[in-house]
Amino acid sequence: MASPHRPAAPPKARPGDRIAVLSTSFAAPAAYPAVHEQALRRLREVTGLEPVEFPTTRAHNPSPEARAADINAAFADPSIRAIQAVVGGDDLITVVPHLDADAALNDPKPFLGYSDNTHLHNWLWHLGIASYYGGSTQVHLGPGPDVDEIHARSLLAALMKGGAIELTRPGRSEDFGHDWADPRALTAEGDRRPTEPWVWLGPRRAVSGRTWGGCLEVVVDILAAGRFELGPSALAGGILLVETSEELPSATRVHRYLRALGERGLLSHVAGVMVAQPPVSSFDDQPDDETRTRRRAEQADAVERVVSRYCPHAVVVIGVPFGHTRPQWIVPYGGRITVDGMGRQVTADYL
Structure with a gap:
């Protein structure tokens, strides 16, 4: 076992x-x-x-x-x-x-x-x-x-x-603030827009487990460098944390990264997956609202395709703000999070 x-x-x-x-x-x-x-x-x-x-x-x-x-x-x-x-x-x-x-x-x-x-x-x-x-x-x-x-x-x-704290939607969020060299950075928020409802996938049940994961681009580097040493069974019953950076990886890239984790055997052991609200704009790429919504939906679809193949048993929530957007929840890493697909709630235990 x-x-x-x-x-x-x-x-x-x-x-x-x-x-x-x-x-x-x-x-x-x-x-x-x-x-x-x-x-x-x-x-x-x-x-x-x-x-x-x-x-x-x-x-x-x-x-x-x-x-x-x-x-x-x-x-x-x-x-x-x-x-x-x-x-x-x-x-x-x-x-x-x-x-x-x-x-x-x-x-x-x-x-x-x-x-x-x-x-x-x-x-x-x-x-x-x-x-x-x-x-x-x-x-x-x-x-x-x-x-x-x-x-x-x-x-x-x-x-x-x-x-223990129930993690909730902040209502409004920003992908980035003002340039830190701009005096406005000290006093003004960035371009904050309404947040979208979280996406829930998988069984309608509650799972509770210890977390591992993080920024997806970095997780791939960790695996490439041979620094995940305990084997997939170490994640048994756990919650995988997934978020993407301000580099705005495409949905295709996200799908490939997650598919690699699946082929490594990591996804089959987890009980739940918590995916952060992704940034979909940057200083150099500021699309309209329709494009922002489409990019978030495309990334959610990429997650769903991989989950349905490698861990259909997992309870999945997409959109929790613990990554590269602001406001941000700080969440346990190695500590316990409960993802409740029935009650549509996420609770973090800060021990």
């Missing part, structure tokens, strides 16, 4: 504790310090934690070795009780070989990040340490007039409070 992987949740931080703010991939604070400074202030205000920067947080083009050294140092420092990534990027695949597993195992602490940080989540997951998918100081704390309510709520749950 398959043996699922069960990562343990690290201890929560407490008010007044120190939280490391790290540029794990792209060092955005080096180029956009005003957004970074506002993010640090809001992080203090929302959580009561004290942000701590490390040598590469504001460094220009820090090396993989230097970024890994900061991650290792944050885990090794007993005064640091949580770690949050500034933003994603496209280079964490080169950082992972330099990480110190003993430092993380000796003092596990909550880690928050998404996108390229999928590499770090997968690394911690293999070590048996649960983390939290989502959260970017440069995207979700620094820009705009304030911190979105659902983001603040899940941020506190992940870092400090724990508990």
